[in-house]
């Protein structure tokens with residue numbers, strides 16, 4: 035009996051080892067982005083306001099030269115649950131940007147300073163212009179990019195992820211991507227105009243290294259390092275992709291508490307309702 039059991043355990047462990055090592059072998063091609071710690075992870079996560087404000091600065095001063103963010107308006111920056119800039123800061127920020135409006139009385143389109151209600155203007159007039167300026171590669175819109183990127187976690191991680199509620203693959207990937215520029219290994223045929231990036235699937239990325247140490251000046255004393263820039267801008271992109279993340283997590287938890295209490299009430303109500311009902315009649319021969 036015990037022999038049989040230990041044999042079964044051995045077979046099971048062997049099968050597990052094979053299945054678990056398969057994704058590890060496949061992953062040698064494109065390494066998994068390292069896990070970062072995020073203030074907004076987990077069921078009680080909230081954004082770090084200062085981090086979002088720094089991340090916006092990085093986006094505004096660097097990434098916005100190529101990447102649009104057309105689903106967000108300037109006014110979103112002052113809403114609760116986000117970077118929470120003041121209304122005056124947002125108005126001043128919007129006023130620096132130009133948007134197209136019109137037609138006016140003469141039927142012509144005209145440019146004016148942006149207002150908080152305006153969407154973020156795109157750096158290029160259309161996708162073809164964006165491609166032409168970037169060697170044929172289209173810089174994807176930032177609006178939902180942090181949630182549109184992920185990577186295969188593989189077995190058994192995707193099972194654990196359900197319980198640990200790991201939802202930060204996108205931001206972990208973005209941080210890794212900004213760190214992932216390297217010299218291509220011997221024998222790698224890098225297409226003309228592409229850049230080798232360890233974490234990009236296929237490794238030939240159309241985006242040149244966009245940011246390095248000292249590129250953006252932080253005003254809150256945080257050191258201006260690539261590490262901080264990439265985490266801050268990724269956190270900002272997560273907020274952009276899900277501006278109501280904090281409310282979702284808060285309401286989710288409240289709902290679980292409610293359901294728990296409700297389940298208890300239902301149980302006692304059921305007991306009370308059925309307490310006076312007679313038992314099933316006894317069977318008579």
Ligand code: HEC
Nearest residue numbers: 096097099100168171172173174208239240241244245267
């Ligand atoms: C000089 C223009 C330029 C700048 C500046 C720039 N990007 Fe990009 N980015 C691109 C292009 C072009 C692509 C598309 C690359 C491709 O598809 O090969 C891209 C793609 C990306 C992607 C998607 C990669 C994927 O998995 O498809 C991310 C994420 C990204 N950029 C983040 C950033 C961040 C963060 C910044 C600012 C720190 C930034 N970019 C600044 C041009 C730029």
